[in-house]
Amino acid sequence: xxxxxxxxxxxxxxxxxxxxxxxxxxxxxxxxxxxxxxxxxxxxxxxxxxxxxxxxxxxxxxxxxxxxxxxxxxxxxxxxxxxxxxxxxxxxxxxxxxxxxxxxxxxxxxxxxxxxxxxxxxxxxxxxxxxxxxxxxxxxxxxxxxxxxxxxxxxxxxxxxxxxxxxxxxxxxxxxxxxxxxxxxxxxxxxxxxxxxxxxxxxxxxxxxxxxxxxxxxxxxxxxxxxxxxxxxxxxxxxxxxxxxxxxxxxxxxxxxxxxxxxxxxxxxxxxxxxxxxxxxxxxxxxxxxxxxxxxxxxxxxxxxxxxxxxxxxxxxxxxxxxxxxxxxxxxxxxxxxxxxxxxxxxxxxxxxxxxxxxxxxxxxxxxxxxxxxxxxxxxxxxxxxxxxxxxxxxxxxxxxxxxxxxxxxxxxxxxxxxxxxxxxxxxxxxxxxxxxxxxxxxxxxxxxxxxxxxxxxxxxxxxxxxxxxxxxxxxxxxxxxxxxxxxxxxxxxxxxxxxxxxxxxxxxxxxxxxxxxxxxxxxxxxxxxxxxxxxxxxxxxxxxxxxxxxxxxxxxxxxxxxxxxxxxxxxxxxxxxxxxxxxxxxxxxxxxxxxxxxxxxxxxxxxxxxxxxxxxxxxxxxxxxxxxxxxxxxxxxxxxxxxxxxxxxxxxxx
Numbered sequence: 001x002x003x004x005x006x007x008x009x010x011x012x013x014x015x016x017x018x019x020x021x022x023x024x025x026x027x028x029x030x031x032x033x034x035x036x037x038x039x040x041x042x043x044x045x046x047x048x049x050x051x052x053x054x055x056x057x058x059x060x061x062x063x064x065x066x067x068x069x070x071x072x073x074x075x076x077x078x079x080x081x082x083x084x085x086x087x088x089x090x091x092x093x094x095x096x097x098x099x100x101x102x103x104x105x106x107x108x109x110x111x112x113x114x115x116x117x118x119x120x121x122x123x124x125x126x127x128x129x130x131x132x133x134x135x136x137x138x139x140x141x142x143x144x145x146x147x148x149x150x151x152x153x154x155x156x157x158x159x160x161x162x163x164x165x166x167x168x169x170x171x172x173x174x175x176x177x178x179x180x181x182x183x184x185x186x187x188x189x190x191x192x193x194x195x196x197x198x199x200x201x202x203x204x205x206x207x208x209x210x211x212x213x214x215x216x217x218x219x220x221x222x223x224x225x226x227x228x229x230x231x232x233x234x235x236x237x238x239x240x241x242x243x244x245x246x247x248x249x250x251x252x253x254x255x256x257x258x259x260x261x262x263x264x265x266x267x268x269x270x271x272x273x274x275x276x277x278x279x280x281x282x283x284x285x286x287x288x289x290x291x292x293x294x295x296x297x298x299x300x301x302x303x304x305x306x307x308x309x310x311x312x313x314x315x316x317x318x319x320x321x322x323x324x325x326x327x328x329x330x331x332x333x334x335x336x337x338x339x340x341x342x343x344x345x346x347x348x349x350x351x352x353x354x355x356x357x358x359x360x361x362x363x364x365x366x367x368x369x370x371x372x373x374x375x376x377x378x379x380x381x382x383x384x385x386x387x388x389x390x391x392x393x394x395x396x397x398x399x400x401x402x403x404x405x406x407x408x409x410x411x412x413x414x415x416x417x418x419x420x421x422x423x424x425x426x427x428x429x430x431x432x433x434x435x436x437x438x439x440x441x442x443x444x445x446x447x448x449x450x451x452x453x454x455x456x457x458x459x460x461x462x463x464x465x466x467x468x469x470x471x472x473x474x475x476x477x478x479x480x481x482x483x484x485x486x487x488x489x490x491x492x493x494x495x496x497x498x499x500x501x502x503x504x505x506x507x508x509x510x511x512x513x514x515x516x517x518x519x520x521x522x523x524x525x526x527x528x529x530x531x532x533x534x535x536x537x538x539x540x541x542x543x544x545x546x547x548x549x550x551x552x553x554x555x556x557x558x559x560x561x562x563x564x565x566x567x568x569x570x571x572x573x574x575x576x577x578x579x580x581x582x583x584x585x586x587x588x589x590x591x592x593x594x595x596x597x598x599x600x601x602x603x604x605x606x607x608x609x610x611x612x613x614x615x616x617x618x619x620x621x622x623x624x625x626x627x628x629x630x631x632x633x634x635x636x637x638x639x640x641x642x643x644x645x646x647x648x649x650x651x652x653x654x655x
Contacts, residue, residue, distance in 0.1 A: 040173040043124040046132045052125045053138060055118075056145040057210070058319075060296035061306075062114040064583070065321030065501035067367070072107040072628075073583035075368055076619065078598040079576060080585075083329065083369035084469045084607040090326075090367050095619040103635065103653050108156050108628035110318075115149040120164055122146035123171040140201035144212045144220075147194035151224050154187040155587055158241045158627045158650060162190055177639035181648065183244040188228045195221040204270040209288065210500075215265045215272055216293045219504055222261035222512050227591050229254035229519065236593040238626045241650050252520065259516035262509045272506040274532075278578075279394040279542050281507070284359050284481030287500055291507060295500035296321070300484065306496060320496030325365035327475040327581055331400055332364060333449060333609075334429060336414035336422070352402040352414050352428045357490025359479035360397040360544070362497070369472045370581070371602045372614055375464035376434050380576045383433045388554035388561070390540035391577045396473035399459070399545045400429045406489050417451075420458035425547075427459040431473050437463035442612065450610030466612035468605030475581040476544060507533055507578055515571045515592075526566040530574055534558045537577070568592055596621040624652025 042048035063069040068089055074080040075093040082090040082098070089107055092099035099105070125134075125142040146169075153160045158181075162168040165176030169190060198217035206213050231240070233251035240246075275281045275291045288295065298306050298321050306320055316322055336352040355363060375381045386392045404411065405424040416422035429451060432440070440452035440461055449471060451460035462471070480497040482490050510529045517526035538558035543550050563570060575588055589595035600621055603614040627650045635645045646654055 043128040059118040061319035063110045064296040067323040067326040068107040070323040077585040083366045085366035103629040103632040109631035136201040143194040144198040147191045159183045218265035226258035255519040262513035282477040294504035297500045300498040322496045324478045326367040328364045330364040357482045357493035362480040372467040388557045398431045399427045416458040417453040434465040469607040629653035
């Protein structure tokens with residue numbers, strides 16, 4: 001499915017898809033009521049300003065949780081490539097010769113098409129809020145979101161317009177079909193000013209569940225300082241656009257600001273803090289926990305909890321949270337022999353693991369596959385890591401438990417590997433470490449998808465050094481969860497997830513500060529900060545793959561395994577282990593200018609059922625691709641000469 005937004009206008013008099021709220025509900029969450037549009041005069045009233053503020057949160061749903069935005073952020077990096085059922089959206093992004101990333105195929109259009117309307121809403125709130133009687137703390141939320149969107153835009157496209165038609169950072173009420181892009185330093189100057197004001201005026205504690213706070217603004221301010229410092233330093237001579245001078249001598253001062261701001265947030269956590277274990281951060285039953293600082297919210301209320309969309313079969317479009325589909329392979333193709341026989345005396349087979357609305361499974365879409373190198377020697381999930389780091393268990397579905405009974409099946413058991421019996425809720429298939437590969441007999445038997453057998457085990461297995469485009473570990477962290485399955489598989493398993501999509505985590509502050517410390521040659525401080533998260537990762541109280549409580553503490557081994565010298569590559573490894581598959585990766589690699597170094601070559605097996613031998617793939621990642629293209633819909637919608645439109649586009653994507 002190829003989905004495209006057709007037209008973009010940098011400014012509009014009517015801002016669509018908003019939500020209004022009265023702010024008088026006794027509930028502690030945003031009281032959302034759908035509105036089809038905001039008229040500009042709406043922002044002259046207190047009710048209008050409050051409705052606009054709510055829409056700032058609602059707009060997050062239009063890219064966070066969208067599977068094509070996740071593709072934009074992950075496919076083509078060192079974490080993900082395209083999977084067996086991928087269409088051009090994913091193949092184009094992979095840059096491995098199976099597609100072409102262009103101004104019409106890049107899914108960065110999702111950001112461009114959403115961010116500028118939201119920025120204009122923020123402009124309207126900021127200009128009219130004081131006169132409408134809105135206090136500084138509420139207005140600070142608009143400053144935060146204006147900076148938030150501009151930060152995403154400048155990382156993605158380079159310099160972008162600050163003037164939407166009525167002047168820089170002014171609320172625009174007329175359709176304007178011309179545009180001028182500001183430079184990267186000009187955009188960051190606006191971002192820093194907005195975030196610094198947000199830090200000053202936002203409250204320590206959220207006024208409602210999930211709203212912006214002082215420390216949330218500090219997180220994004222520290223990350224913006226860090227990203228701009230890298231841009232100034234430009235160690236690998238990555239070009240920018242519009243062209244401008246870079247004051248590389250100022251880079252260290254911004255690395256220092258990034259470190260200081262992140263440390264201020266860590267030392268003054270307010271309502272935020274690290275969860276006891278990594279599992280606690282990501283398990284659906286603990287959503288909206290104190291480590292999550294910002295999320296695109298959803299719930300099971302079909303009218304309001306998903307922007308008015310239902311959770312039936314799912315539209316595969318915003319505002320649904322359907323991104324988890326993309327990283328889920330079609331596990332439902334497994335078949336198992338039962339003890340029953342048909343009229344001809346042949347064994348009857350069933351699907352032992354069926355589609356279920358639980359975090360470990362969900363709707364399979366097979367669009368994005370993790371790269372096998374990560375799970376092998378030298379990778380971020382190599383065997384030595386798997387043995388002691390709880391993040392591995394709490395990131396991937398590695399063991400697949402049978403669920404045919406929940407679908408009404410009556411078989412007491414099925415036959416698994418070695419013709420051993422597998423009972424309800426027992427493991428039928430597992431991913432095992434690379435070191436076990438020599439102990440596996442890969443049968444290739446019909447119906448087993450190229451699975452193997454190990455002596456004495458009833459579950460079929462595949463070693464992780466045979467990850468293919470057809471089958472691979474599911475990203476458990478972002479999986480679906482519902483409370484209304486009533487003991488069955490769930491009637492709405494094919495829809496979007498009613499879970500919030502996590503955007504910002506308190507844990508990232510440690511890695512922002514550590515990255516800045518490395519750049520400031522403060523190795524011991526970088527090591528100390530990294531080890532805070534590594535110590536946490538050594539503790540495990542629940543194994544999600546075994547579905548059982550455990551008492552494990554590998555803290556000492558985790559700390560001993562931390563290298564004496566912390567490098568940027570090691571920081572990136574840790575960021576992958578903390579935020580795998582959540583949409584951070586492309587931004588991490590372009591910030592540190594390591595995209596080509598870390599992602600040019602990768603290995604994965606083929607797209608067939610029994611493919612298991614790894615193939616090598618090469619990506620072409622030219623330096624101009626460190627910026628995404630301005631969407632073609634934006635260029636087509638502007639009344640400018642062809643030469644002006646050509647000059648507006650980032651150079652690598654010009655005709």
